[in-house]
Amino acid sequence: xxxxxxxxxxxxxxxxxxxxLLTGVLNAAKGIVPSVRRxxxxxxxxxxxxxxxxxxxxxxxxxxxxxxxxAAYGGSLDVILDDAKEA
Amino acid sequence: xxAAGVATIALIVLIVLALVYYxxxxxxxxxxxxxxxxxxxxxxxxIVEKSAPVADVVHDINDNLDAAVSxxxxxxxxxAGMEDAVGLVDGLYPGAAAEGLRDFPESREVTxxxxxxxxxxxxxxxxxxxxxxxxxxxxxxxxxxxxxAYGSAAARDLYPGDRPGRSPVIGSDAPVQYEEREDIxxxxxxxxxx
Numbered sequence: 492x493x494x495x496x497x498x499x500x501x502x503x504x505x506x507x508x509x510x511x512l513l514t515g516v517l518n519a520a521k522g523i524v525p526s527v528r529r530x531x532x533x534x535x536x537x538x539x540x541x542x543x544x545x546x547x548x549x550x551x552x553x554x555x556x557x558x559x560x561x562a563a564y565g566g567s568l569d570v571i572l573d574d575a576k577e578a
Numbered sequence: 579x580x581a582a583g584v585a586t587i588a589l590i591v592l593i594v595l596a597l598v599y600y601x602x603x604x605x606x607x608x609x610x611x612x613x614x615x616x617x618x619x620x621x622x623x624x625i626v627e628k629s630a631p632v633a634d635v636v637h638d639i640n641d642n643l644d645a646a647v648s649x650x651x652x653x654x655x656x657x658a659g660m661e662d663a664v665g666l667v668d669g670l671y672p673g674a675a676a677e678g679l680r681d682f683p684e685s686r687e688v689t690x691x692x693x694x695x696x697x698x699x700x701x702x703x704x705x706x707x708x709x710x711x712x713x714x715x716x717x718x719x720x721x722x723x724x725x726x727a728y729g730s731a732a733a734r735d736l737y738p739g740d741r742p743g744r745s746p747v748i749g750s751d752a753p754v755q756y757e758e759r760e761d762i763x764x765x766x767x768x769x770x771x772x
Contacts, residue, residue, distance in 0.1 A: 495582035502589040509593055513600030520607035527614030534621030541628035547635045554639045558646045565653045575659030 651679045660684070665691035 654663045660682065668675035668690035678686035 492580070492582060495580075495586070499582060499585045499589060502586065502593065506589060506593045506596060510596050510600070513596065513604070517600050517603050517607065520604050520611070524607055524610045524614065527611050527618065531614050531617040531621065534618050534625065538621045538624040538628065541625060544628050544632055547632065547639075551635050551639050554642050558642045561646050562649060565649050568657070569653060572657045574656050575662070 648681050651681050655679065655682060655685075661688055661691060664688045 651663075654666070658666060663679065664675050664685050667679070675688070675690040676686070678684075678688075
């Protein structure tokens with residue numbers, strides 16, 4: 492009988508330890524949820540910020556046209572202006 | 579059943595109930611985390627997809643701009659000479675002479691002439707228009723005319739009186755004719771030979 496009560500005491504200790512450990516696990520899991528939600532919000536905002544990326548194609552085309560125009564002007568200037576005299 | 583047996587059963591039931599309660603809550607939280615990570619992965623996938631062509635496009639833009647810079651620098655040096663080219667660049671972008679021209683490393687050793695410190699582009703434009711240009715009224719002992727931050731205000735300060743309310747009018751129909759000479763339009767003077 493005494494041994495039985497000792498076993499009950501051990502079970503009581505086990506119950507307390509189990510509750511403590513599972514409380515820690517549950518609190519850790521609850522702490523992750525808000526962080527994941529913030530990360531999801533940041534990723535969605537980052538994705539929305541990149542909506543303007545296709546405009547880069549327009550920029551690319553404009554740059555090509557501008558450089559072509561500059562090259563044409565440069566070629567004309569090269570023809571109509573004298574070169575600098577050597578010192 | 580002895581009391582010890584009842585206590586044992588009660589403790590075991592309590593342990594099982596605690597396990598069920600905490601594990602169920604943990605499972606719910608892990609499901610919420612899983613759902614949040616799904617949203618994160620979806621957004622990150624969009625980011626990856628949208629940013630994929632950026633590198634190629636930016637490289638192409640940079641290549642084009644590099645070619646333009648090289649061509650313009652070469653043309654500037656060819657037409658103006660190294661010294662004046664550095665002076666012009668330094669005049670437009672004060673301090674740029676220290677970095678020199680990209681394709682001409684030797685330009686870093688050139689002392690830039692004071693082209694940009696004396697005349698602003700607006701002043702030079704006015705100088706071409708005639709005598710009302712502020713260049714003619716500036717004191718040579720005064721400060722440099724160039725003021726990169728307030729170029730137009732500095733140009734207005736050059737007028738000793740009020741700024742003219744009109745632009746200079748040039749040409750044969752102008753109300754004020756510069757270089758007026760009394761002998762213009764008169765018969766040509768002839769000098770008798772001794």
